[in-house]
Structures are given as C-alpha cells and as structure tokens.
Amino acid sequence: MDEIEVSLPFNLEDGVKTYQSKVWPGVVLEWREGHLLLEFPAEADSISSAVYGGGAGRLKRAVNQYVSRDYECSNPVQDLENKLQEWGYPLEGCAGLMTAVPLEHAAVAEEDTGSAGIFCCVTAAAGNAARAGSQRSVLAAYRPGTINIMIGIDGWLSQSAMVNAVMTATEAKAAALADLGITDSENGLIATGTTTDAIVLAVSGSRRYAAEHVYAGTATDLGGAIGRLVYSTVTESLRSVKAAKSVSSAQAEALQAAHGGDAGASQAARRVDAEASQAVRGVNAEALQAVHGVHAEALQALQGVDAAAPQAPHSLPPRVSQSGGRE
Numbered sequence: 001m002d003e004i005e006v007s008l009p010f011n012l013e014d015g016v017k018t019y020q021s022k023v024w025p026g027v028v029l030e031w032r033e034g035h036l037l038l039e040f041p042a043e044a045d046s047i048s049s050a051v052y053g054g055g056a057g058r059l060k061r062a063v064n065q066y067v068s069r070d071y072e073c074s075n076p077v078q079d080l081e082n083k084l085q086e087w088g089y090p091l092e093g094c095a096g097l098m099t100a101v102p103l104e105h106a107a108v109a110e111e112d113t114g115s116a117g118i119f120c121c122v123t124a125a126a127g128n129a130a131r132a133g134s135q136r137s138v139l140a141a142y143r144p145g146t147i148n149i150m151i152g153i154d155g156w157l158s159q160s161a162m163v164n165a166v167m168t169a170t171e172a173k174a175a176a177l178a179d180l181g182i183t184d185s186e187n188g189l190i191a192t193g194t195t196t197d198a199i200v201l202a203v204s205g206s207r208r209y210a211a212e213h214v215y216a217g218t219a220t221d222l223g224g225a226i227g228r229l230v231y232s233t234v235t236e237s238l239r240s241v242k243a244a245k246s247v248s249s250a251q252a253e254a255l256q257a258a259h260g261g262d263a264g265a266s267q268a269a270r271r272v273d274a275e276a277s278q279a280v281r282g283v284n285a286e287a288l289q290a291v292h293g294v295h296a297e298a299l300q301a302l303q304g305v306d307a308a309a310p311q312a313p314h315s316l317p318p319r320v321s322q323s324g325g326r327e
Helices: 076-087 159-179 221-311
Strands: 018-020 028-032 035-048 055-066 094-099 107-112 117-123 148-154 198-203
Touching: 035 117, 035 148, 035 159, 055 076, 055 148, 055 198, 076 094, 094 148, 094 198, 107 221, 117 221, 148 159, 148 221, 159 198, 159 221
Parallel strands: 055 094, 148 198
Antiparallel strands: 018 028, 028 035, 035 055, 035 198, 107 117, 117 148
C-alpha cells in the first residue's frame, strides 16, 4: 500500500481551527463550537447516510456534530435541524452527522490521482464495534455515529460510480478494523464497522480532469485512492483516540497513587497522635497515682498522731493544793 500522509489538523491550543483542501480548490474544513463544518465552493452531487439530509441530492455543506455518549437521541433529525438553525446554516443543501468522538481526533488525508482530487475526513472510535453478517443484538433507536466518513471528490462520476465509491470506502474501513484486530464485543469476531457508522460522499462534477469515472472499485485508480485514504484516516483516528485514553488512564493512576500516599501519611499522623495521647494519659495516671499515694501516707501519719495524743494527760503529776494536802 502506498504511503498516505494523514494529519490531525486541529489544535485549539495553537489556534488551528481551519483546514483548506490541497486537491479541491475552495473546499474548507473548520472546527467550530461543537461541530466540524465541511463546505464546498459550489453545490455538489451527493449520496449519504447522514441522519439529516441523507440520501441522494445536491450538497453545499456537511456538518459533523459532537454529542456526548449519553445523548438522548429520540429525535436526532429535529435536534440537528435546531442546531443548524442555531449556527446560522441554511437547511437546504446540508447533510448532518452526529459523532461521540471528540473532534480533535478527526483525521484528514488527500490525494490527486491525475484523474480526480480526493479529500477524506474521518472521526472514528470502536466502542461499539460490530461484525456484519453475525447474529447480534440490535438497536431500537438512533445512536450517534462512531465512524463517520466524509469524502469529497473533485471530478466527474456517474451515479453508479458514486455508489461504487461508497462500497470501496466501506471495504477499506472494514480492512482497517481487521488489521487493528478490533472485534465485536458480543462474539469476539473481527469487526467490519460499528453499529452507528455514517458516510457522506460529495462530487463536484468538474471536468477539469480529462476523465469520466463510471467505476470506483478497487481495480480503478479512483477506487484505489479512495480505499487508501479511508483506510489511513480510519486507522489514524482510532490510534489517536486510543492514545488519548491511555494518557487519561495514566493520569488517573498517578492521581490515585498520589491520593493513596496522602491517605497513608494521614493515617500515620493519626497513629502518632493516638500514641502520643496514650502516653500523655499514662503519665498523667502515674502522676495522679503518686499524688494519691502521698496524700494517703500523710493522712495515715496524721491519724497516728491523733491516736497517740489522748494518752498524754494521764501521765501528768497531781496538782498540789496551797494547804499542802492533795486535792
């Protein structure tokens, strides 16, 4: 497989929020508050599985909205429409996706084949990886997308070639998951996708390339490029998510260790305080006992004196009267 240059273009700390396509002039991908916005210089032919504005039609922009994993998704179409209006985007010509993948993990890659310019952006995680064709549980309601693929092709494709391009992109996604060893948690088999994947394909229809694509399978230059771009961006976005989780786990362990050390120090301090208090109580008890002993001895001595004192008068000589006789 040819080497594909993949980037994670957005870095809020450095203020990087915009990516301009190198192969389709005028195509811009922007990180805006709570969503990615992909805008085309003019309306393009489109086919997509987007939750809002999906199907076949004309497309001017695509939005990939970030939502939390516990998003209450009873009416995602209405929720996305409300958001598009809040952000000031015309509803006509707009496709809306939802993702639970933090947007800094969006991976971008491009290629000019000489017969078309291809742009690809993917947000991917594999928390709900699944294998198509195996028996497994199903979802009763919509869930935010886990692997969302947005592809823009500057060139001319027939409608059948557009469908073929979606097939090739899906095969490349499955190949990336297989090579990463990602499995369906319910049966342990190699996953082919996740339960909530979505794709948007937009085609300019431009004839600036001297080519008309009626196929887009893996044996064509167009399909080969689509496969390489999707495979590489899915892989890179998944790796970025995994690396971020590893960092978070390491930080949590370090914090727990620090708290554990504090708890040990606090416990030792409490133990020292208890021993000191016990020692003080022991000293006080001994001192009190000594005082009580002194008091007891003094009292005993006094009692001895008191007992001897009444015998003294009986030993005195008799008084002599003035007449010389005894009284």
